[in-house]
Amino acid sequence: MVARTTSTQFIPGQRWLSETEMEQGLGIVTEQQGRIVTVFFPVTGEDRHYACHDAPLARFRLLPDEQGQHGDGWTFRVTSVSEQAGLLVYQGIRTDTNTSVTVPEVQLAAQVATHHPLTRILAGKTDRLDMFRLRQMAHHHLQRWQQSPAVGLIGARVDLLEHQLYVASQVADRHHPRVLLADEVGLGKTIEAGLIIQRRRLTGRAERILICVPDSLAHQWLVELLRRFNLNFSLFDQERCEQAASSGEVVFASEQLVLIPQSLLDHPFWSAELLEVDWDLLVADEVHQIKPAEPRFQKLQQLTQHIDSVLLLTATPEQAGLEAHFARLQLLDPDRFVDYEAFLAEQERYRDLAPxxxxxxxxxxDAALDDLLDSYGTGRVMFRNSRRHIGGFPVRQLHAERLSSGDALQVRFLWLVELLKKHKQQKFVLICRTPEMVLTLHEMLRVQHGIHAAVFHEHLTLVERDRAAAYFASPEDGCPLLLCSEIGSEGRNFQFAQHLILFDLPTHPDLLEQRIGRLDRIGQQQAIHLHVPIVPNTPEEILFAWYQAMDAFTQPNAIGSLLYEQFEQVIQQLCQTVATPEFDQAQVEQLIQATQTQAAALRAAADAGRDRLQELNAYRPHHLQALTQAIDELQRPAELEQFMTEFWERFGVDYERADEHYGWLRPTEYLRVPLAGVPDEGLAITFSRSYALIHDDVTFLTWDHPFVQQAMELLTNDVFGCTAVAKLQNKALAVGVWFIELHFSSRVLAPRQLAVQEFYPHHNFRVLLDSKGRDLTDKVAAEVLERQLHFVDKKQAKLILKQLRSDCQQHIQGALEPAEQQQQQALAQASAAMQQQLERELTRLQQLQQRNPYVRPSEILAIQHRQAGLLEAFAQPLLQLDAARIIINIPE
Structure with a gap:
């Protein structure tokens, strides 16, 4: 919108804006008697009387392409403006019905967007020069971020590992992905799922997301999603469902991001309520735990039929047999997976291609390999990376210490003290079964030997756990030992430590693997040392022998669960009788022999069943060059820190660097607007990925982070920095010569799932005019001009604005044409790039479909739908004035 005082003549029905009280909204001239004009302001219900020759009023006028609001509440886009008897009449298109409308200015709504640049200029409202510059910087960063293929992939608190990035990039951009993520233990399926979720959210492809996990992993998932991805999911267990149901609304409609335990699928009412919500994405973890014959599987099947995009996660896809694996694949594509016998035959043909x-x-x-894998591989349905294929894992070294008989706790405790003294400069993680044992050891170490340790158990709050982990992690002030209950083997990784103490042993092999997995993760740079104290005639003696028989300490143990199912009763009996006369040593020998035999058979079967074709398909390093380059171009932590530091300085947030790695953020009393996520007491932040990986309590900022997104949104959508006056000191120009620099915002409005910003991100077009209205945009580069501009104080700026505001409207009207030309050029380039890319994708899938039955027809239709939708959107761009800066020459 723009305004202009053309004369001192006021006509009833005209709309004017108060320069001194913009919050009054639009006023209506009701009468003019002699030298006095009366203006009624509907927003406040007040009449104001002004001297005609000196009224602090600005004429309100909408320009073509701008949006206006009718007094009845509906909006319209202006197509042309005419004047009849001194009153403005707008022709436009109503936005909700797409019909033509005629709106006399008297019918305009009283509320007005007071943040519009020219409205503010007319009212003498300007920002500091540095705020204007910050706004332009935000536009630049937003455009670069929106268009990057790395959006959503850089923000996680994880090492950016190539095989995870490959899987995430392959899955996240599909229109309706339906895949099984089946990487081996320790390769990061949860991270892959998180990257996919985050990219789909940030690009608009998914908003409502449902995650279903085993009950025992619900807390771990919540922590991982929040800590690693800044995703704040809500846990809906039975208690939460009952609370939500009391409001009378659909239970799961109150939140966008919902996590449920698998047991909720057993509840007939709550599981039915899940189908009442239009979810964009379903993620189900450990799906091998849900047997096809169980009622719970049928509920999961209903969800996969109801939700278009589905991610199923399991590290052991064939653990329960090929038939169960086939049933899970049917969840993803029931039209493709129809006949089990045909599926088996097809798998055999694929294995024949492995050599x-x-x-x-x-x-x-690479080219021939791609052709082979694309033609016959199953990678569109299932991704399975193996440790053998990826590499980069540490060696496990077992240090078993057979101790003397006696009080088991006291004997192990004395051994622990000696071990810590022997390795004073090392970090140790100790995991035991219960929080009670953690607290006992903590007190014994402190009182008897003055050894301080951090504690980590389920009775602590999340904040307390964060502090304990940070205390342990700190290389300067940290402690050498972290005491964990069994929860310490869930949800946290301590890759900076190399020593794990198994103070006692769990009864299930999977728990043992989870414990070891806290240190033995991809990216661990050194060997893992496992310290196990063994006291005679204790359950640990039996468990240690059993685990050794299956080789569970020195290599990943994917077969442990199957062995436990077979030997569970024998193990329990031996552990219960180990210190009694009923104990039978011969039975132990039989157990060891049977375990060794069965473990060898299970591993041989697993190796024989390995689908090498699938393994090669799940990670193609040669496809990652463009993506890794995009990630490097987008990350730029130094540039991000500069931008955020300037933002915090302008918005009243104190940022103090503690050292080269991190700083402290704290809101001050001068805070301009409330900033979500910044507590009054402040928080530690870092821009360093390596530092964030070992300091969970420090907030890790990237361009994907909500703090950064909030900053860019405030600076590009709100009033901040949209007007400014700057001083030019050029002796070659006459005193008082002035210019106006205008920035136009260009957007294409389309349904979010079309991800239009990947081809046409938010654009900001610059037009520079001199006082005669001549276009100097191409003659004076922005960066050259910027270096010559200086600050003007508010009082002087207001006088300049008042003097030039009449000319500003004429110049803005004249700037629309060159801005539209820039927009048309950008749209043509975007449309051509879009057509070229989508046609290439479409042709590839159509050709593949002739050879590879795993290409679903819906994938082809989705590309065609996106192509048509984007073409339609490109035909209706929205161009609006975003910022204006008046530059006046005042040489010293």
């Missing part, structure tokens, strides 16, 4: 694929991989013939 050919291996040869191509060894020869480095």
């Amino acid at each position: 050919q694929a291996e040869a191509l991989a060894a020869a480095g013939d």
Whole structure:
């Protein structure tokens, strides 16, 4: 919107804006008697009387392409403006019905967007020059971020590992992905799922997300999603469902991000309520735990039929047999997976191609390998990376210490003290079964030997756990030992430590693997040392022998769960009788022999069943070059820190760097607007990924982070920095010569799931005019001009604005044409790029569909739908004035 005082003549029905009281909204001239004009302001219900020759009023006028609001509440886009008897009449398109409308200015709504640049200029409202510059910087960063293929992939508190990035990038951009993520233990399926979720959210492809996990992992998932991805999911267990139901609304409609335990699927009412919400994405973890014959599986099947996009996660896809694996694949594509016998035959044909694929991989013939994998691989349905294929895992070294008989706790405690003294400079993680044992050890170490340790158990709050982890992690002030209950083997990774103490042993192999997995993760740079104290005639003696028989300490143990199912009763009996006369040593020998035999058979079967074709398909390093380059271009932590530091300084947030790695953020009494997520007491932040990985309590900022997104949104959508006056000191120009620099915001409005910003991000077009209205945009580069501009105080700026405001409207009207030309050029380039990319994708899928039945027809339709939708959106761009800066020459 713009305004202009054309004369001192006021006509009833005209709309004017108060320069001194913009909050009054639009006023209506009701009468003019002699030298006095009366203006009624509907927003406040007040009449104001002004001297005609000196009224602090600005004429309100909408320009073509701007949005207006009718007094009845509906909005319209202006197409043309005419004047009849001194009153403005707008022709436009109503936005809700897409019909033509005629709106006399008297019918305009009283509320007015007071943040519009020219409205503020007319009222003498300007910002500091540095705020204007910060706004332009935000526009630049927002455009670069929106268009990057790395959006959503850089913000996680994780190492950016290539195989995870490959899976995430392959899945996240599909229109309706339906895949099984089946990487082996320790390769990061949860991270892959989180990256996919985050990218789909930030690009608009998914908003409502449902995650279903085993009950025992619900807390771990909540922590991982919040800590690693800044995703604040709500846990809906039975108690939460009952609370939500009391409001009378659909239970799961109150939140966008919902996590449920698997047991909720057993509840007939709550599971039915899940189907009342239009979810964009379903993620189900540990799906191998849900047997096809169980009623719970049928509920999961209903969800997969109800929700278009589905991610199923399991590290052991064939653990319960190929038939159960086939049933899970049917959840993803029931039209493709119909006949089990045909599926088996197809798998055998794929395995026959494995030697050919291996040869191509060894020869480095990427093009031929891609053609083979695309034609026959199952990677569109299932991704399974293996440790053997990825590499980069540490060696496990077992240090078992057989101790003397006696009080088991006291004997192990004395051993622990000696171990810590022997390795004073090392970090140790000790995991035991219960929080009671954690507290007992903590007190014994402190009182008897003055050894301070951090504690980590389920009775602590999340904040207390964060502090304990940070205390342990700190290389300067931290402690050498972290005491964990069994929860210490869930949800946290301590890759900076190399020593794990198994003070006692869990009864289930999967728990043992989880404990070891806190240190033995991909990215661990050194060998893992496992310290196990063994006291004779204790359950640990039996468990240690059993675990050794299955080789559970020195290598990943994917078969442990199957062995436990087979030997559970024997193990329990031996552990219960180990210190009694009923104990039978011969039975132990039989257990060891049977375990060794069965473990060898299970591993051989697993290796024989390995689908090498699937393994090669799940990670193609040669496809990652463009993505890794995009990630490097987007991250730029130094540039991000500069931008955020300037933002905090302008908005009343104190940022104090503690050292080169992190700083402290704290809101001050001068805070301009409330900032979500910044507590009054402040918080520690870092821009360093490596530092964030070992300091969970420090907030990790990237361009994906909500803090940064909030800053860019405030600076590009709100009033901040949209007007300014700057001083030019050029002796070659006459005193008082002035220019106006205008920035136009260009957007294309389309349904979010079309991700239009990937082809046409938020644009900011610059037009520079001199006082005669001549276009100097191409003649004076922005960066050259910027270096010559200086600050003007508010009082002087207001006088300049008042003097030039009449000319500003004429110049803005004249700037629309060059801005539209820039927009048309950008749209043509975006449309061409979009057509080229989507046509390439479409042709590839259509050709693949002739050879590979895993390409679903819906994938092809989705590309065609996106192409048509984007073409329609590109035909209706929205161009609006975003910021204006008046530059006046005042040489010293």
